Amino acid sequence: MVSKAPVVAGTRPVMSTVSTSAPRNGLQRRAISFVALILAVVLWAAAAWLISDNILPSPFTVFGRMIELVVSGEVFVHFFSSIQKILAGFGLALLFGIPIGFAIGKSQFMAAYFAIPLFTFGNIPGLTYAVFGLVVFGIGAGGPITVSAMVALPFIALNVAEGVRSVDGGLLRMCRAYKRPFGTIVRHVYAPALAAFVFSGVRYGFAMAWKVEALTEVFGAGEGVGFMIKRAYQEFHVGDMLAWTMFFVIVMLLIEQGLNMLEKRIFAWRKDLA
Amino acid sequence: MTNTLRDSPAISNPVPVTGKAPGRFVGKGTSILAGLLSLLSIWVVWEIARLWGGRLPSLAETLARLGTEWAGNEIWINFAVSINRFVLGLVLALVVGAILGVAIGLSKFAEAALSDLTMVGLAAPAVIWALLTTMWFGFGWLTPVVTVFLSGLPFVVVNIAKAVRAVPGDLILMARAFEVPRVRGLSQIIAPAVAGSAIAAVRFAVISAWNGLLLAEWFGSTSGVGWRSRYWYDANQMDGFLAWVLLFMAFLVLVDQILLAPIERRATRWRRV
Amino acid sequence: MANIEIKQLEKTYTDAKGRQTRVLDSIDLTVSGDTFVSIVGPSGSGKTTLLNIVSGIESATSGSVSLREGGRDAKVGYVFQDPRLLPWRTVMQNLSFVQDDRSDWEVRARHYLELVGLGHLGDRFPAQLSGGQQQRIGIARAFSVEPDILLMDEPFSHLDAMTSRSLREHLEQIWLQSRKTVLFVTHDITEAVQLSDRIIVLAPGGRIHETIEVDLPRPRRASDPRVAVLQAEVLARFEALEAAA
Ligand SMILES: Nc1ncnc2c1ncn2[C@@H]1O[C@H](COP(=O)(O)OP(=O)(O)O)[C@@H](O)[C@H]1O
Ligand SMILES: [Mg+2]
Numbered sequence: 149m150v151s152k153a154p155v156v157a158g159t160r161p162v163m164s165t166v167s168t169s170a171p172r173n174g175l176q177r178r179a180i181s182f183v184a185l186i187l188a189v190v191l192w193a194a195a196a197w198l199i200s201d202n203i204l205p206s207p208f209t210v211f212g213r214m215i216e217l218v219v220s221g222e223v224f225v226h227f228f229s230s231i232q233k234i235l236a237g238f239g240l241a242l243l244f245g246i247p248i249g250f251a252i253g254k255s256q257f258m259a260a261y262f263a264i265p266l267f268t269f270g271n272i273p274g275l276t277y278a279v280f281g282l283v284v285f286g287i288g289a290g291g292p293i294t295v296s297a298m299v300a301l302p303f304i305a306l307n308v309a310e311g312v313r314s315v316d317g318g319l320l321r322m323c324r325a326y327k328r329p330f331g332t333i334v335r336h337v338y339a340p341a342l343a344a345f346v347f348s349g350v351r352y353g354f355a356m357a358w359k360v361e362a363l364t365e366v367f368g369a370g371e372g373v374g375f376m377i378k379r380a381y382q383e384f385h386v387g388d389m390l391a392w393t394m395f396f397v398i399v400m401l402l403i404e405q406g407l408n409m410l411e412k413r414i415f416a417w418r419k420d421l422a
Numbered sequence: 423m424t425n426t427l428r429d430s431p432a433i434s435n436p437v438p439v440t441g442k443a444p445g446r447f448v449g450k451g452t453s454i455l456a457g458l459l460s461l462l463s464i465w466v467v468w469e470i471a472r473l474w475g476g477r478l479p480s481l482a483e484t485l486a487r488l489g490t491e492w493a494g495n496e497i498w499i500n501f502a503v504s505i506n507r508f509v510l511g512l513v514l515a516l517v518v519g520a521i522l523g524v525a526i527g528l529s530k531f532a533e534a535a536l537s538d539l540t541m542v543g544l545a546a547p548a549v550i551w552a553l554l555t556t557m558w559f560g561f562g563w564l565t566p567v568v569t570v571f572l573s574g575l576p577f578v579v580v581n582i583a584k585a586v587r588a589v590p591g592d593l594i595l596m597a598r599a600f601e602v603p604r605v606r607g608l609s610q611i612i613a614p615a616v617a618g619s620a621i622a623a624v625r626f627a628v629i630s631a632w633n634g635l636l637l638a639e640w641f642g643s644t645s646g647v648g649w650r651s652r653y654w655y656d657a658n659q660m661d662g663f664l665a666w667v668l669l670f671m672a673f674l675v676l677v678d679q680i681l682l683a684p685i686e687r688r689a690t691r692w693r694r695v
Numbered sequence: 696m697a698n699i700e701i702k703q704l705e706k707t708y709t710d711a712k713g714r715q716t717r718v719l720d721s722i723d724l725t726v727s728g729d730t731f732v733s734i735v736g737p738s739g740s741g742k743t744t745l746l747n748i749v750s751g752i753e754s755a756t757s758g759s760v761s762l763r764e765g766g767r768d769a770k771v772g773y774v775f776q777d778p779r780l781l782p783w784r785t786v787m788q789n790l791s792f793v794q795d796d797r798s799d800w801e802v803r804a805r806h807y808l809e810l811v812g813l814g815h816l817g818d819r820f821p822a823q824l825s826g827g828q829q830q831r832i833g834i835a836r837a838f839s840v841e842p843d844i845l846l847m848d849e850p851f852s853h854l855d856a857m858t859s860r861s862l863r864e865h866l867e868q869i870w871l872q873s874r875k876t877v878l879f880v881t882h883d884i885t886e887a888v889q890l891s892d893r894i895i896v897l898a899p900g901g902r903i904h905e906t907i908e909v910d911l912p913r914p915r916r917a918s919d920p921r922v923a924v925l926q927a928e929v930l931a932r933f934e935a936l937e938a939a940a
Contacts, residue, residue, distance in 0.1 A: 180534035188539060203558060260456035265464060271674055273633045274548070275640060275648070276667045279655060283477045318779045325750040325773040326793040326840065336792055340783035359547040363637075366549050374549075381553045389557075393550050400545040417783040417820040 205387040213391040222376075223395055230372040233289050234354075234361050237296025241353065245301045246346065249308025262305070270302040274360045282368035292364045292372065299360045300353030304346065311345030312338075344415050351407050358400055479661035487654075488665040496650060497669065504646040507563060508635050511570025515627055518571075519578025523623070526579065527586025536579075543576030548634035556642030565642040566635050573634030574627035581623030585616035617689035625682050632674060697764045697843035697876040699726040699749070704758035706744055706901070718744050719901035722758070726893075729874040733887035735929075736897030736904075737937060742880040744901070746773070746846045749878065764843040769876075772842030774850045778829035780821040786832055787817040790839050800839070807835040810869050827858040834862070838869060845877045852882070860917075863889065867914055884933060888926045889915050896929075896936065904936055 189207045196206035217223045251258035277299065281291030315338060323333050365374025366381075373396055380388035465481065472478045479487075491497050525532040526540075551572045555565040589612055597607045639648025647666060654662025706719040718741045726732050734742050747753040749760055750773050762769040780789045790804035808814045811831040821829055830850060837845055850866075851859035867890060870877065881887050887894050891909050898904035907929060915922055 177530075177534040180531060181538050184535035185538060257452055257456050260453035261460045261463075264457060264460045268464075268671070271629070271671065272667070273636050273670050273674075275633070275636045275651075276670070279663060280478075283660060284471065284474075316779075318775065318777060319781065321747070321752045322773070322775065322779040324752045325771065325846075327751070327795075328793070332792070336781060336784065340781070355545075359549075362547055363549045366553075377550065377553065381557070384557065386554070386557055389550075389553065393546060396547070396550075397542050397545040401541060404545075415783075417822060 202384075203386055205390065209387050210390045210394065213387050214394060217391060217395070226371055226373050226376050227395070227399060230292070230361060230365065230374070233292040233372065234296045234357055236289075236293045237357060237361070238300055238350065238353070240293070240297035241300035241304050241357075242346070242350075244297075245304030245349070246308050248301075249305040250312055252305060252309035253312025259309070266302040266305060269298050274363045277360050278364040278367040281364045287368040287370055292361045292369065292374075295364045296357040296361045299357040300350070303353035303356070304349035307345040307349030307352070308342060311342040314345070315341045347407075347411055347414070351404075351411065354407065355400070355404065358403075362396065477658075477660055479659075479664050483661040484664045484668070487659070487661045488668065491650075491662070491665060500645065500647045500650045501669075501673075504566075504635060504639065504648070507566040507639075507646065508570055508631065511567040511635070512574055512627060512631050514567075514571045515574035515578050515631065516624065519575050519623070519627070520582050523579045523582025524586055526583040533583070540576050540579050543572070544580065548573040548630065549637050551634060552637035552641050555638060559642070561642055561644055566638040566646065566648075569634045569638035570631045574631035577626040577630050578623045581619050581626060585619035585623065588615045588619055590615055614689065618686070621682060621686045621689060625678065625686075628677055628682075629674065632670070636670065697727075697729075697762070697769045699724065699769075699844060699876060699878070700759075700761045700763075701725070701749070702759045704745075704748065704760065705756045706741070706748060706753075707756045717901065719748070719755075722901070722903060724895065724903070726876055726878070729876060730892045731870065731877045731879065731890055733879045733881055733891035733894045734897060735881055735884060735887050735894060735933070737899055738882065740897040740899050741901035742897060743776070743848055745897075746848050746878060746880055749844075750846050762844055769843035770840060772837030772840050772845045774830075774833050774837045774845070774847040776849045776852060778821065778826075778833040780829060780832060780836075782821050785818050785820055786813070786824075789821070789832065790836050793836055793840055795840070803841065804835070804839045807838045807869075808832075810838070811835045811865060827854050827862065830854060831862065831865075834866065834869075838873065842875060845875045847877065847879045849880055849882065851886070859886075864914075866890070871913065884929050885917065885926055888922055888929060889917060894929060896933065898936055905932065907932075 192207050196204045214223075248258075248262060252262055253259075277295045281295045285291035285294065319337055320333070323337060328336075362372070362374035362377070365372040366378040367374075369375040369378075373392060377389055377392045377396075380386075380392060468478070468481065472480065522532075522536060522540075526536050527533075548569065551569045552565075555568045555572075559565045559568065593611045593615075594607065597611060602610075635646075636648040636651070639646040640652045643649045647670065651663050651666035651670075654660070654666065701722055701724040704719055704722040704724075705717070708716045708718060710716070722745065734745065736742055744753065748755050749762070750771050762771065764770070780786075781792060784792060786808070787801075787804060790808070791800060794800040794804075805814060805817070808817060811834055813828060813831055813835070816824065816828065821832070824832070830853070834850065837847075851862055854862065863886060870890075879887075879890060888909060894907040894909060896904040896907070909925065911919070911921055911925070
């Protein structure tokens with residue numbers, strides 16, 4: 149699956165063979181979704197009640213724990229710590245990924261040269277990153293930062309390469325016909341064409357990096373979300389673990405949504421997003 | 423949450439990365455040379471990293487360890503155990519995921535009800551499932567199997583739903599107008615249309631589930647490939663750990679290149695000509 | 696008064712295996728003043744290559760091209776077969792992109808947008824326009840640099856018959872107002888007869904097969920019987936050429 153960068157989920161095809169007897173507007177849709185979530189929580193509560201053991205705390209216990217964590221501010225401390233490491237890692241990934249992507253996009257030789265390392269970076273099981281991060285860097289911030297960088301790198305490099313290849317030859321010829329200077333071409337043709345691809349690489353890379361970064365913290369860290377999950381596990385505190393998991397999922401979805409909206413905004417010219 | 427599955431391709435496609443060089447013409451000799459140079463560079467970088475982060479093993483030690491693991495039959499024994507668990511969890515995920523995915527693809531009601539839950543499943547990292555199942559089921563076979571199932575499931579759901587949506591309604595109407603028999607419609611219209619996403623479903627599920635299996639065996643098992651790699655890690659023998667990492671990668675590459683890639687090439691040939 | 700002088704122009708492509716294909720073969724062509732010259736020829740006869748060399752996008756294998764206006768190099772505007780707009784810039788920004796003379800480009804850009812009938816769409820992105828509108832922006836862009844020489848490569852061939860007819864009439868009007876030297880590539884003989892002062896027929900292999908002068912009053916209507924007669928004649932010669940090939 150090579151990421152054709154601005155891959156955006158397809159539009160809904162005409163499904164005339166299927167009778168859909170349901171919601172037409174967003175409100176109805178949201179209502180159904182809400183009821184489904186409530187139902188899931190009720191099922192969970194019922195299971196907890198049946199088992200009635202610490203091993204599966206009730207949703208109310210977990211929500212209570214979440215509120216406590218928010219009130220005490222612990223959530224913010226640890227998420228801030230994790231996000232800082234991811235951002236640093238992404239900075240590194242951009243720093244190396246953009247030039248590498250350029251090289252791959254421009255030269256067949258470079259494409260063949262970087263194929264193996266990028267494949268490896270992109271496909272190593274997360275466990276490997278976590279262990280080597282710990283072994284090489286100890287429990288400091290270095291491990292998670294390097295690991296996020298390595299996870300994000302192939303996404304960014306391959307997307308930039310795709311972007312470089314996609315720069316429309318017709319547009320470049322148009323620039324020549326109108327004798328545009330090189331700086332102008334970089335600014336008005338290459339940069340906007342690549343921006344969308346870089347952004348898309350960041351978006352794809354983010355979801356992966358976020359998970360592997362947390363995993364690295366599970367294996368060894370002094371703070372961060374993964375570290376808190378690990379602590380809950382060691383103390384056999386299922387409620388805490390579920391609470392942190394919920395935060396993890398919520399933050400990930402929020403950031404995803406944020407990036408999504410930002411993308412639509414910045415790249416308003418793109419038809420597939422319109 | 424206003425997020426829908428379709429808005430978020432990023433987290434539903436975990437690994438849009440392959441090592442394939444771009445499909446343009448490059449001399450065979452050149453790309454082999456580049457590949458060799460690449461391996462050489464990796465080795466050099468590794469040796470430099472070793473100077474700095476002293477606990478990294480050398481490649482020679484790692485290969486030697488691979489040899490002794492092979493000789494001691496550890497590779498076959500552990501892979502047999504793990505593949506057993508892996509296949510069981512994966513098949514479950516494929517069956518359940520296909521049912522949910524078809525429902526989501528066909529009915530707007532099911533989509534509204536299930537897509538937020540699927541998003542949550544996509545966003546949750548595999549390590550959570552590994553730790554939770556270890557706490558719930560202890561060191562039995564359930565821990566890895568359930569982790570494999572849960573880590574693979576959401577990816578199957580999303581991609582099968584996508585496959586179902588790719589069924590071309592207009593072509594089906596056309597087939598009806600020509601009174602094409604059902605079986606032929608199924609094999610000539612529906613199968614080719616959904617093949618791409620269906621294979622993506624399997625591929626992403628395999629990658630994600632394999633990752634989950636390793637973690638589950640690392641934390642909650644006393645056998646299997648994940649456990650074996652932890653054994654060397656706990657013994658502070660990083661050459662043993664690295665040897666197993668190479669095997670993990672080899673397994674993924676084998677499944678991908680030998681099982682899935684040829685099927686995909688055949689199924690999506692029409693798109694590339 | 697712009698002046699195009701092409702002398703003994705040759706273009707040969709060499710592929711990866713070293714095989715050579717001659718695409719243009721001893722082209723001699725002189726165009727002076729406000730002449731509208733059409734170049735027709737079967738597909739693959741080198742029309743686009745010729746325009747690309749004239750515009751400076753490609754270089755010739757041998758021979759020379761000179762584009763002069765008074766005592767200086769002539770300025771060129773190019774309308775491509777596809778619109779070739781920067782998708783991430785609005786219509787006005789696209790026009791701004793090609794301007795050298797920054798002083799009053801905006802006035803000029805607005806003027807030509809009006810002329811192609813799209814004055815109200817300056818803030819749209821290309822993706823928000825229809826194919827015909829995008830092509831019109833491409834035409835406005837070429838005029839907005841106030842070129843001495845206008846090159847057009849089958850500018851209407853991707854459009855439906857209605858749109859291309861109305862754009863053709865538009866083009867004729869704008870050209871009658873602004874009078875430039877035009878090299879216009881087309882495979883549509885009706886179009887060539889309607890627009891041109893001179894039609895150059897390229898044969899496969901990139902030689903000039905013949906040159907036909909068109910001396911009909913403007914504006915010309917497709918319904919004008921003289922246009923129809925000339926069309927039939929050019930078409931007949933074209934068919935003879937294809938039969939010979
Ligand atoms: N970059 C290129 N390399 C090799 N051959 C080319 C290239 N560009 C055009 N050609 C060949 O040159 C010939 C003329 O092309 P073109 O000028 O585009 O023809 P036309 O515009 O008249 O259809 C064609 O046979 C085409 O295959
Ligand atoms: Mg052409």
